[in-house]
Each structure stands twice: as C-alpha cells, then as structure tokens.
Amino acid sequence: MYKAVEESIRKALRHHIRERYKTDVPVVTERPPRLSMGEVASPVCFELAKRLKKPPRALAQEIANGIKPIPGVARIEVAGGGYLNSFFDRAAFFRGACEQAGAKPMAAPPDAPKVVVEHTSINPNKAAHIGHLRNAVLGDTFARLLRHTGRRVEVQNYIDNTGVQVADVVLGFLHLEPKTPGEIRALAAEPKFDYLCWDLYTRVTQWLAGDPTRLTLRAQVLKDIEEDHGSAAMMAEVVSTAIVRCHLVTLDRLGISFDLLLRESEILRLKFWDTAFALLKQHGAIQLVSSGKNVGCWVMQLPQEAVKPAGAEEAAEEEPSELAEAKIIVRSNGTVTYVGKDIAYHLWKFGLLGRDFHYRPFHTHLDGREAWTTASEPPAESAGTPPSFGRAHEVYNVIDARQAYPQQVVAAGLRALGHAREADRLKHFSYNVVALTPRCAAELGYDIPPEDAKKAHIEVSGRKGQGVKADDLIDRLEASARQEVTERHPELAGTFEGHRTADAISKGALRYFLLRYTRSTVIAFDFEDALSFEGETGPYVQYAVVRVNGILRKGAEKDPAFEQAESANQARLERGEIDVAKYLASPGGDDIWELALLAGSLGGRVDVAVSAQEPAFLARYAFELAQAFNIFYHKHHILSETDAERRTFLLRLTALVRQQLVAALGLLGISAPEKM
C-alpha cells in the first residue's frame, strides 16, 4: 500500500513540474526522518532550483500551492530548505492495507518467462556445514521472494557427483577403509553416513599429503568416475547419491526444497559437453594452445574489459605471450574443467544447447514438492511425466563471492557464442562466507595460530574436517528450543505440538540468523549468537505473532457475547461505518498510525529486497514490524478497551499486523507456532 501512494506522489510531482516549468527532473522520494514530517518527502526542488535558478523553498511553496490533490494524500507541506512533505490520508491507507493483506498474491501464469535459481550445490561427499546453509537459506528465500512477486521460478541444485571431492572419498574406501561397493551400499543406508564420509575425507586429505605419488591414484579414480568405468565409478554413484539424500534430509529440516537436482554425471554421459565443445570451437570462442605452459590445452581468451576495467594495456604489451586472462577449458589430457562443464550447463539452462536430459523423480520434500533428478536413460513409464525444466529467461546463481571469476568466464563463454542477452540475464547472486569467531574455533578444539586469535573471524578448512556441521547445529538449536518451550509450557513436554513448536523456533532462529546479515558481510559464527532467541532474532518475530494469537484467543474465550458483538462490529468496520480516522489522527494516534503504516509497507519492502537481491532487507522488515507491534502492545490494552468501536479498530489493526508478520515470516521460510 505504501508503495502505491508513494508512486502516485512521484507521478503527480513529475506531471505537475513538467506542466508548470516545462522541464523533466528525476523525482526522488524518501522517508522523512520523523513522522511529524509526513510519510513521503521529496527533495526534488533542490534539483529544480539549480535548473531554474530560483530558490528551492519558493519553488516548493509554489508547487505545494498549485498541485492538484493526490489520491491517498491529505496534504503537502513545505519544510526545511525546500522539502515537499506529503501527509497520507491515514484512514484510507489503513482500509487499503487491510484490503491488500487479505488478497492472495498472484501466481505466475504457466507460460510466464521462467527464472531459474540455482543454489546449495554442495559437493556430495560429506555432511553439510553452516556455510552451505547460508547458501541454501539465501537461495530458498530469494526464490520465495521471486514467486511472491508473481514470477515463475524453478529451483535447481547442481550435484557435482563426478568431481575430485567425491573421488577422494572413493579413494578412502579403496585404500584406507577397503570396502566393496556392496559394503558401501550397506554403510550408506546407516544413519549419519555423511558424518562418516566427513571424517574419511579428512583422513584421505592427510593421506594424500603424506605421499604426493598417491595423487596419481586419485587421477585414475577421477578418470574412472568421469568415464563411468569400473568399481570406482560404482562406488562414486553409491556414495554421492547417499550423501545427496543426507543433504536433502538436513535441508528439509529448514524447509528448503528443489525442483531439480542436476547431476554432472548426466552432463558427461549425455555428451552435453561434446555439443558445447563443438559450438565453442565453431565460434572461435576457444583456442588450442600450441606453445607455452598451456600447450595442448583449449583456452578461452577473456575480453580484457570484461575482467579489468581499464589501464591494463601496457601490461599486455610488455608480455604479449603471457595471455594472463586465458582460462583453461579443456586440459592437455583432453578432460574438461569445471568451468567448461558449467558453460555446457548454462547453455542448457537457457535452452541454447538443443539437447535435454531424461528425468526421474528423486525425493518428495516435506512441503509435498517433488524434486526430480536427471537421468541418462528414459525412465520407466510409471515414473510419471516430468515438468519442463530449463529454458530460463533469467538465471540467478547463488554462489559464494570467491567464485566471481569463474562466473565471469561462464558469462563470457555465452557472449562468445553470440548469446549476449542471456549473458546479461545470468546473475551471480554473490554472498560472503561463514567463518568462525576465534572463540568458537577454540571451543571446537581447533588449533588457532596466535596471530589468528585476535582476528574478528577465521576461516576454517573443510579438508581438515573443521567446521560446524549443519545437523549438529540444528540439533543443538532444537534441544535448546525444546527446553525453553518446556519451561514455559510444561503441558507440552513430549507432545507432538511441543515438538512442532520447538521445531519452528529452532528453524526460525537459524534461518533468521543466516538472513539478517547482508550478502557481502562475512558472518562470524558463534554458538552464542546463533542460539539466541532474544533481540533481533527469528523467535522475537514469532513471539509477536504468538502474542496476537493470545489476544485473539482470549477475546473469544472471554464471553460469548463479546465475540458476537465483536464480529458485528468488524463487519461494520469493513463497510466503513466505523470512523477509524479519529483513532489514527495526530497527535494522539501517531504511535498507532506508525504501526499501521509499517504494516502496510510489506509489498514495497519485498520489491526492494528483490531488486537489490537482498533477503536481509525483508528480515529487517519483519523485525521492525514485530518491534513496532511490541511497543504498541505495551502502550494500548486492547481487550479492556471500553470504547467498543475503538476496540474493534484495535483488534482489526492487530489482525492486520498478524497477517503481515505471518506473510513476511513465510517469505523468510519461517512459520509461527500458535503458542511458544
């Protein structure tokens, strides 16, 4: 509702200025610092003053006097050196906000341009850790935001089941813990197989470091896996599939789901790379190197300006043979690099490869969504008809900031093949890593060099087996939430509702914790912060909803007459028979108005969060609204309000706040329990 009024103010100002002063100035608007200055302010007269060589304040006065009434705006005032401050029609805003909150968000038509969001993409060789969760939660939340704004969204999870990391675990099962594929299959069916592989992977890393000649063993295993040959390939299939299932179970605990798990093995087996390779050669996008250190490789020469802004020419002249920005796509032994496979994948994502996978259903998420996976053979008829995957109009890749360079290479590859528009629609949804505070690292028993102990955060090595495992963290959160719930509601201990409540709280705490930081911030993880249920946290927001639940429940329980009279009054309110303006009027109604205004701002905040690709903005909004409600709650007692019409109004406002809080939490992937 806020954005609608704001937009009509902008439009009216633009129109009026054009008519009266025959000039077009960009009309910017902002929230004034205090409510007494209105709801929307525009400093447009400062800019206009420059062009017309007139004092800004006089211009502002002229405009305020001359402009036609704007729908939703009660009046316009001049303030400061020349601000135009608009004051909303508060009652109209409140009615509009209630109406909009009740409306269902539009769903995308089936033929709408598709947005593909790729996220999570964890190497399927060990348990998921906290860093993976940041990726998954960011991607999942962003997908929810996109859907909410009416876009058709497909969520993909890339499974690198033929890479070095899987090869390392296979190496472990071949040489450190010798197992047959059958034995591995049995192990993989046990719980916590991902934990077992976590430890094995660490040992393999040490084992490889102990004797560099063992790297040739790894190279052989990797080749076998890539070529789908021998027992190593079978083991890789068993291990990676089992680990993917572990990951999905972990992610289901946080309400994260996928439409498609796209496996690298199918890119290889269906020869997608061969098609992409031919295209790249045909367009001259890659060259075979005939001399120098990269001899025998196929490389992509990045346009300088794509990577470097300017001023790099001298360096290139000094060493013309260096070709520093050449990226190897095919190794001299003929195998393709990760970036090469990624180019093939992205050609397919945009529907530019002219090929498609086979598909089979793989996993039913807790929310009922079916995740499909790729297959190299057509599945049996009984598998059902897969949805149409790929053919994206726009792609968001949720990938950490360290991989910015390979992402640029993929875009450059598309561009070199003549797909400049698709390259522009390929967005790297970049975020920074999750590190540990030195205290947390010490708590986990890692050796911290003294020079690191002073740092704000330290990155830990997954290869060394360091890091906070996702399931461990969720377990701790659940235990802690269960304890809190049991303390407050002993009757819920051990019940299904008690379990579900603790589940919602722990999920809310963790998802909010990972979402409250903007993407570029390195999260310094600490159990104390992550386990907190107070202050700027998910449970704080959930608690506000629970409070509303309590009020509405108590109101109904109070006495039968109350509910009857109340619902009659609510109907009168809907029909506009109750004058709400006087409850919102300044100055007495200012604090209530502030809450109503914020409650009516959800849509605008979602739009900003989507265009900035910043889910943290919505997390902040949810917190602000919860906080505003808590302040209101302490100031105004609702159920004991003696003026029946005013009570009806306060109850409607409370219900509106609940609708918006539930909606905002839902977009963050968090649910609010009835009690907590």
Next chain:
RNA sequence: GCGCCCGUAGCUCAGCUGGAUAGAGCGUCUGGCUACGAACCAGAAGGCCGGGAGUUCGAAUCUCUCCGGGCGCGCCA
C-alpha cells in the same frame, strides 16, 4: 603486482541510486509482570562514520589518495 569486498557505539551489524538531529541488537547500568504471555517494554550511558583531500547548497553515502583487514587471480571446484 592486478581485481573484488570490507573498515560506522565496548561487541555484532544496518544505513551507501547524496538530503533534515547517524540507527538496531547484544553487553553495561536503572526501572516495569494481581490488566491481552516479561522470548517483552521504558530509560541512561556509549560515535572526529579508518586518516586526508576533492566535488556539492548539502557527504557515512560520490571521486582520488593513503592506512588497516579479507578474498580471488590453479591443466581444483
């Protein structure tokens, strides 16, 4: 060396398409549960927005420069 990100209250972070008195959470101190749930609220203390220069009517925000930190520049992914 080149490129990207960051430096704001004791701590962790918002604010950065320039705009009015720079905000929040945590922590500290002081208050508030016999009225709808205290996972809450009220109040206090706490800031040369890393330093310097520039652009501007106006800079935490834009430009340059320096200082301090993180990351990337692999025939790994």
